[in-house]
Amino acid sequence: MIKALRGMKDIIDDKFLKIFDTTREVAQNYGFSYIETPILEETRLFKRSVGESSDIVNKEMYEFIDKGGNEVCLRPEGTAGVVRSYIEHKFDRLETPKRFWYFGPMFRYERPQKGRFREFHQFGVESFKEPSVWEDINIIAMAADIFDKLGIKYTLKINSLGCSECMPKYKEKLVEFLQKHKDSLCEDCQRRIKQNPIRTLDCKLNSCQAILKEAPKITDHLCKTCQEDFEKLQKGLDNLEIKYEIDKNLVRGLDYYTKTTFEFISNEIGAQSAIAGGGRYDKLVESLGGKPTPAVGFAIGIERIMDLIKEEDKREGIYIGAMIEEAIPFIQKEAKKLRKDQKVYVEVKPKSLKAHLKAADKGKFKKALIVGEDELKKGEFFEKEL
Numbered sequence: 001m002i003k004a005l006r007g008m009k010d011i012i013d014d015k016f017l018k019i020f021d022t023t024r025e026v027a028q029n030y031g032f033s034y035i036e037t038p039i040l041e042e043t044r045l046f047k048r049s050v051g052e053s054s055d056i057v058n059k060e061m062y063e064f065i066d067k068g069g070n071e072v073c074l075r076p077e078g079t080a081g082v083v084r085s086y087i088e089h090k091f092d093r094l095e096t097p098k099r100f101w102y103f104g105p106m107f108r109y110e111r112p113q114k115g116r117f118r119e120f121h122q123f124g125v126e127s128f129k130e131p132s133v134w135e136d137i138n139i140i141a142m143a144a145d146i147f148d149k150l151g152i153k154y155t156l157k158i159n160s161l162g163c164s165e166c167m168p169k170y171k172e173k174l175v176e177f178l179q180k181h182k183d184s185l186c187e188d189c190q191r192r193i194k195q196n197p198i199r200t201l202d203c204k205l206n207s208c209q210a211i212l213k214e215a216p217k218i219t220d221h222l223c224k225t226c227q228e229d230f231e232k233l234q235k236g237l238d239n240l241e242i243k244y245e246i247d248k249n250l251v252r253g254l255d256y257y258t259k260t261t262f263e264f265i266s267n268e269i270g271a272q273s274a275i276a277g278g279g280r281y282d283k284l285v286e287s288l289g290g291k292p293t294p295a296v297g298f299a300i301g302i303e304r305i306m307d308l309i310k311e312e313d314k315r316e317g318i319y320i321g322a323m324i325e326e327a328i329p330f331i332q333k334e335a336k337k338l339r340k341d342q343k344v345y346v347e348v349k350p351k352s353l354k355a356h357l358k359a360a361d362k363g364k365f366k367k368a369l370i371v372g373e374d375e376l377k378k379g380e381f382f383e384k385e386l
């Protein structure tokens, strides 16, 4: 038997569409426009954005050479492709901000486990040309709205990674600290000291965390502007009554972030608890060849939130069935009329009244309309509320 590849799965669950509809509605209500970018992109796009030192680029990319000899890669995330498109369509030359939302499959060659797949879906948004921290608050509020609408509980964690003024000075201090404790750190962290020292801060090993507790923290070394913006971020979230925790170790696994970073965590789904993540990336458009353009965005992991949506025990729609085959044209015609403004299911197999009512009840319909010989003659239904 041929099976789906490891870490990939069929989605046979209407909750997926419910999430799609909710995210689409909220994004459109916030004034974001839809964007669909190719799933396959040049490998160097991700190397230059997500970053050569990240796990995603280092270990997890589905990359190959296509028949034309091009180095290509299935997208591991959505931001890089949207930025490429933004520059390619010369939106970076406009004065006006652009705001996009997307929904689609992403691919990471990770070790599969609960909540971690090799093909998964993200809903994401990217907002360009708005440097103000109030925009960060806007998009965090959007994610919170989506979770509220879907009935998902979360903890929001926020941090600031500073800017090109304060981050390099902080990095020097951190590297100094890490060098002092080098021998006690794990191999990965030892490598990170050179490649990307701030990634040591979110090392999962307890032995490293014990040492890193004492490490200097970026939020204690922010420049004046970054410090003020981080305070505004907190005030803005307070104003909208969005609860948050400051997590000084929240550095994120992608290299392009500056200033605000955030993650939404769920306590109900085990180890892979991040249900959304994002932040500001003010340098990325420029580093991919565009005009300097501030930007901020986030993405929600769809598979992770599917498990968190509770099935409502709600009855809806009408079930129509016939007890004799001669009545089927009648019920199909009636269904066509009724379907204009409601959900109507037609059972095409003739059955007894009892069997129809049982099926309608099991299908969680609100009402059953059944036609037997007598009803057909009169042109009416036997009607039952369920």
Ligand code: HAM
Residues within 6 Å of the ligand: 076, 077, 078, 079, 108, 110, 115, 116, 117, 118, 119, 120, 121, 122, 124, 125, 126, 253, 254, 274, 275, 276, 277, 278, 279, 296, 297, 298, 299, 300, 301, 302, 303, 304
């Ligand atoms: P990310 O944190 O790598 O960020 O992914 C966002 C979300 O995708 C995660 O919080 C998680 O819910 C889900 N996710 C990631 N990997 C997997 C996996 N292997 N299986 C299932 N779900 C997964 C980004 O991708 C950034 N592009 C977000 C962003 C947009 N930042 C700015 N704009």
